[in-house]
Amino acid sequence: MGESNTKVIVNSWNEWDPLKHVIVGRADGCCIPPSEPASDPKVPKDSDMRGMHGPRSKESVDKANAQLDYLANLLQRQGVRVDRPEPIDFNQVIATPDWQHGSMFGCQPPRDVILTVGSEMLEASMSYRSRWFEYLCYRPLLQHYYESDPNMRHEAAPKPRLTERSYKLDYLSEDISMDERLDMVAVKNFVTTEEEPLFDAADVLRFGKDLVVQHGFTTNLKGINWLARHFPNHRVHPVNFPGDPYPIHIDATFTPLRPGLIINNPERRLPDDQRSFFERNGWEILDAARPAHNEPPPLCYSSVWLSMNVLMVDEKTCCAEASEVHQLDQLDRLGFNVLPVPFRDAYPFGGGLHCATTDVYREGRCENYFLNCKIEDRLA
Ligand code: DAV
Numbered sequence: 001m002g003e004s005n006t007k008v009i010v011n012s013w014n015e016w017d018p019l020k021h022v023i024v025g026r027a028d029g030c031c032i033p034p035s036e037p038a039s040d041p042k043v044p045k046d047s048d049m050r051g052m053h054g055p056r057s058k059e060s061v062d063k064a065n066a067q068l069d070y071l072a073n074l075l076q077r078q079g080v081r082v083d084r085p086e087p088i089d090f091n092q093v094i095a096t097p098d099w100q101h102g103s104m105f106g107c108q109p110p111r112d113v114i115l116t117v118g119s120e121m122l123e124a125s126m127s128y129r130s131r132w133f134e135y136l137c138y139r140p141l142l143q144h145y146y147e148s149d150p151n152m153r154h155e156a157a158p159k160p161r162l163t164e165r166s167y168k169l170d171y172l173s174e175d176i177s178m179d180e181r182l183d184m185v186a187v188k189n190f191v192t193t194e195e196e197p198l199f200d201a202a203d204v205l206r207f208g209k210d211l212v213v214q215h216g217f218t219t220n221l222k223g224i225n226w227l228a229r230h231f232p233n234h235r236v237h238p239v240n241f242p243g244d245p246y247p248i249h250i251d252a253t254f255t256p257l258r259p260g261l262i263i264n265n266p267e268r269r270l271p272d273d274q275r276s277f278f279e280r281n282g283w284e285i286l287d288a289a290r291p292a293h294n295e296p297p298p299l300c301y302s303s304v305w306l307s308m309n310v311l312m313v314d315e316k317t318c319c320a321e322a323s324e325v326h327q328l329d330q331l332d333r334l335g336f337n338v339l340p341v342p343f344r345d346a347y348p349f350g351g352g353l354h355c356a357t358t359d360v361y362r363e364g365r366c367e368n369y370f371l372n373c374k375i376e377d378r379l380a
Pocket residue numbers: 202248249250251252301302303304305306350351352355
């Protein structure tokens with residue numbers, strides 16, 4: 001650590017301040033992992049991914065990488081510094097003393113794994129066995145930031161055991177109908193148990209002093225409570241979205257675009273009692289535009305709602321998927337300068353433009369955007 005170097009490398013408090021430095025994922029070596037208790041219930045019965053596993057084809061990796069590189073270049077042209085993770089051999093058996101699993105996943109969606117809050121980059125616990133070691137791909141970057149920036153905090157959540165006790169095995173039945181699934185999520189009955197804290201970083205949205213965290217398949221209440229204790233100067237708000245049969249990650253469901261404005265997936269509306277917290281603080285929640293596609297691309301875990309998985313370059317400038325004509329139009333009408341990015345070939349590798357990135361540096365400080373916040377709005 002050079003004493004002369006007091007440069008701030010890591011700083012990001014929200015989803016919309018001017019972006020100056022970001023990590024963009026890579027598709028290299030990505031695998032479809034064998035099934036496991038956490039992933040099974042989110043692969044629909046009729047999905048082309050049922051029973052599939054192994055490395056993805058070279059052709060699909062090359063196409064995804066071309067779009068990831070396009071995004072990286074476009075951001076660089078906007079004055080954003082771009083770093084990339086270091087893939088490891090994902091197609092190998094991994095094990096802890098508790099379990100063994102046939103392969104890893106990849107290092108495409110950095111947003112799932114690393115949560116940046118202020119000067120801190122936190123490695124999420126994760127909730128899939130196949131993603132237990134994914135942080136290793138980001139370690140070279142995080143170590144470098146840590147060594148260059150004396151105020152950077154490199155943190156890691158407790159690694160979960162992920163034994164069978166962390167999952168509801170009866171959740172796996174193929175006989176559960178879609179209506180039954182929707183009833184289950186409406187009463188917050190999810191595949192993960194409360195055995196230990198679990199969270200994926202992509203279940204967290206940053207609004208300055210407030211962190212909004214989705215309770216669902218990949219993040220449990222103990223995970224949300226762990227985040228609240230870990231960030232004692234923040235208010236942490238658990239939210240859930242009853243219309244989503246497979247609630248993993250908040251960023252195709254609820255997307256803040258700038259202070260005061262959020263788009264919400266109209267099939268997964270925030271319940272009224274949770275909505276009132278935003279509205280009484282002057283935030284408008286609009287229905288997001290419909291996706292332009294009826295189906296996700298082949299071998300994709302995510303839904304068509306990656307249409308709303310946009311990346312804000314600043315509070316006026318937004319990267320959105322190039323074929324999502326309705327979403328592009330809505331953003332345009334809301335007054336944003338929209339940068340279209342072709343990205344559907346990258347979707348199967350773990351998500352859209354927000355997923356594919358994680359913030360290192362945005363200008364700005366920790367602001368309080370919710371002045372009308374009651375004590376009961378803060379998770380104990
Ligand atoms: O709608 O499938 C995808 C979120 C990916 N980070 C969905 C959620």
